[in-house]
Amino acid sequence: MGGVRELAASFVAPGPSGVAVRDRLKHLTAQDVHVLRAVGAHQGALASRDLKARCADGPDHSTESWAGRKRELTKVSSSRIAGAITKATHDQWALARRCQAAHIRSLEAGIKVLKHRLSLPVGEKGTKRAPGGYRSRGEWFHKSRRLKALEHRHAAAVRDWQAGWVRVVRGGKRLLTTRHHLAEAGLTEGEWRERWEAERWFLAADGESGKRYGNETIRVTPDGQVSIKLPAPLTHLANTKHGRYTLTSTTVAFTHRGVEWADRVEGNRAVAYRIHCDTAKDRWYLTASWQRPAVQTIPLQAARAGGVIGVDTNADHFAAYRLDPHGNPAGEPHRFAYDLTGTAHHRDAQLRHALTRLLHWAKQTGVTAIAIEDLDFGAEKTREKHGRRKRFRQLISGIPTGKLKARLVSMAAEQGLAVIAVDPAYTSMWGGQHWQKPLTTPHRKMSRHDAAGIAIGRRALGHPIRRRTAPPPHDRSDRVGHRTVQAAPGARGREGTRPRIPGPRIRSEPPDAARMRATRTPKTVRDVRSDQAWVQDSLLLTE
Structure with a gap:
């Protein structure tokens, strides 16, 4: 067992740190949809601009540059909206860095395997732990070219990592690629454009404890009424005081975890909200999320x-x-x-x-x-x-x-x-x-x-996987106790020592083999004289 690697210890996984629930915004009027689209497009443009600035900073980012970006965004929105945008930008940049590091590790793993297989003779068989050589000279040649390509990609990825450059597509790289394959996706250019713009909108706000209903930007009252704090350039669209727009004909009711959500809202505890549009179904949704206090996992x-x-x-x-x-x-x-x-x-x-x-x-x-x-x-x-x-x-x-x-x-x-x-x-x-x-x-x-x-x-x-431990030290009988690790000594129904079975104690012959042979019906017909001694009987003479 020298090749078995060391096993990591088992552990109890920590519990969830947050909760998210969603409900549909039904019966929206044309004015409601117009306001949501205008706010999403305006704040989405701000988010794109902020992400570009954050990517340009790279690893030289500092709290001063963060504060400067937030001040610039506050002029064309509000302080809370600017804070939500900059936080989302940092999360997106950090995710891109983690993906970049994973891509580098994947390239390194591929390069390592290619070098190993190219170093072996053609046709050499592999093992369970390591692959063998390639099956032909042609395959060996193509893999040698692939090795050069992977090394080139690895060098470029490492340069980007060291320089702090990341590649992020707001709206998604997959949807961006779909633009060049509209026929295969079953979309027209107008349908793709609508979906692309909807994915790049920004209609989200972080919660704040102590504020009314836990959120000042997107506010949901306990009875389900939704209102939005409009950014500065769109305050002319407000239908209530203090530059807010209230959705006129819709209310939300969170069926799942609704009681927990209502407790937080009525207690003015932080609740984050996000509004998004499903363009394929032409539906709008509101997602509420909040953090849970860290719960100590059980031992x-x-x-x-x-x-x-x-x-x-x-x-x-x-x-x-x-x-x-x-x-x-x-x-x-x-x-x-x-x-x-x-x-x-x-x-x-x-x-x-x-x-x-x-x-x-x-x-x-x-x-x-x-x-x-x-x-x-x-x-x-x-x-x-x-x-x-x-x-x-x-x-x-x-x-x-x-x-x-x-x-x-x-x-x-x-x-x-x-x-x-x-x-x-x-x-x-x-x-x-x-x-x-x-x-x-x-x-x-x-x-x-x-x-x-x-x-x-x-x-x-905490038990070993195998069913029994090694045999007792003296011999194969149960002189020193039963060979089991499946039950504690005091457990009810524990398997005890084996009962005494009469008959020979060898594996080649079952107990009471003679008795079993005597009562067994033969399956084949044979000459009964083969079991008897060869004795010639006397002749019976009659007149």
């Missing part, structure tokens, strides 16, 4: 107290198995299927539905935690590592590891369940080796994924 031992459900994440389903606190599998395996094809909204709904069914079953069983692998396929999706296995790379890329962890933690917290993250190393291999065959019966079909769920759960509970 790992407390999370293990009631047992866990080990969950193995796959491309099309969750494979889950319940384990008691001593690591014993209980009941039958459960599978929760989902379909990750189609649009992003469809994939997100499928994931939520599968997690909801998983958590409902967890509550019914009475466990205290969900055990899941701490997956990250960032370095596993490179073309250089998996070669021609395009379907496999697409399979890995389709597993929503980041969104899954975020959603599971948020939804489990509402059900009072902890989430234990474990090291994913060897769970499928060791689970299939130690648990798949022993638990397979004529009425229970165990897959490798079900066995991996048991391995994940046992690792979360």
Whole structure:
């Protein structure tokens, strides 16, 4: 086992730090839509200008430059709107820097694999831990050219990183690329332009505790009335005093977490709002979000107290198995299927539905935690590592590891369940080796994924994955106690020492083999004289 890497310790995932709910703005009048579009376009232009200035600053950014940008924005909007725009700009720039660093690491991983495979002789086979050489001289040549291309991209990315340059597209790079493929997207130029402008609008405001209803810019009263503080150049559109515009024919009512939202609004605690338009459906939505106080996660031992459900994440389903606190599998395996094809909204709904069914079953069983692998396929999706296995790379890329962890933690917290993250190393291999065959019966079909769920759960509970420890030190009998790590000494129903079975104690012959042979009906017909001694009988003489 010298090649086994060191396993990371299991830990309880921290709970969610924020909440977001959404409701549709219905029955908007033509004037309401006109005002929302005007405000969004005006503030979107300010946000684009501020992002350009922030990207130009690069790593030389300072609090003085931030204050200067905010003063310039305040002249054409308001202090609170300027603060919301500059904060959103910094968040967007920081996200671009993180993506740039991830891109550099991906290029480095690809270059490393290419150099390794190019250094091997053509046709040399690989191992489970390292790929082999390329299969032909032609493939070797093309990969050598790709290595040069990746090195050039890596050098350019490193230069941008050191200079602090990032590339950000307000509205989205994918939508920008769609402009050149309108026929394939099924859009006209006017429809694309409308969607592009809507994505670049800025209709958001951060909350502020102590202010009326928790937000001075976009205000929502407890009875659902929405009003907006207009920027300075658009105050002529106001229909109420103090330069505010109130949506005349619509109210919002947050069905999900509505009581929690109302408590915050009536207590004048901070609530952030965002208004956006879905141009494909011609609908407007209002999203409310707020932060939760940091909740101390429960200790790992407390999370293990009631047992866990080990969950193995796959491309099309969750494979889950319940384990008691001593690591014993209980009941039958459960599978929760989902379909990750189609649009992003469809994939997100499928994931939520599968997690909801998983958590409902967890509550019914009475466990205290969900055990899941701490997956990250960032370095596993490179073309250089998996070669021609395009379907496999697409399979890995389709597993929503980041969104899954975020959603599971948020939804489990509402059900009072902890989430234990474990090291994913060897769970499928060791689970299939130690648990798949022993638990397979004529009425229970165990897959490798079900066995991996048991391995994940046992690792979360602090037990080894293998079913038994090494044999006792004296001999193969149970002289020094039973060989098990599945139950504590005082647990009810604990497997005790093996009962005495009469008969020989060797593996080649079962107990009471002679008695079994005597009562067994032969399956083949044979000459009965073969079991008797060769004796010649005397002749019977008659007259």
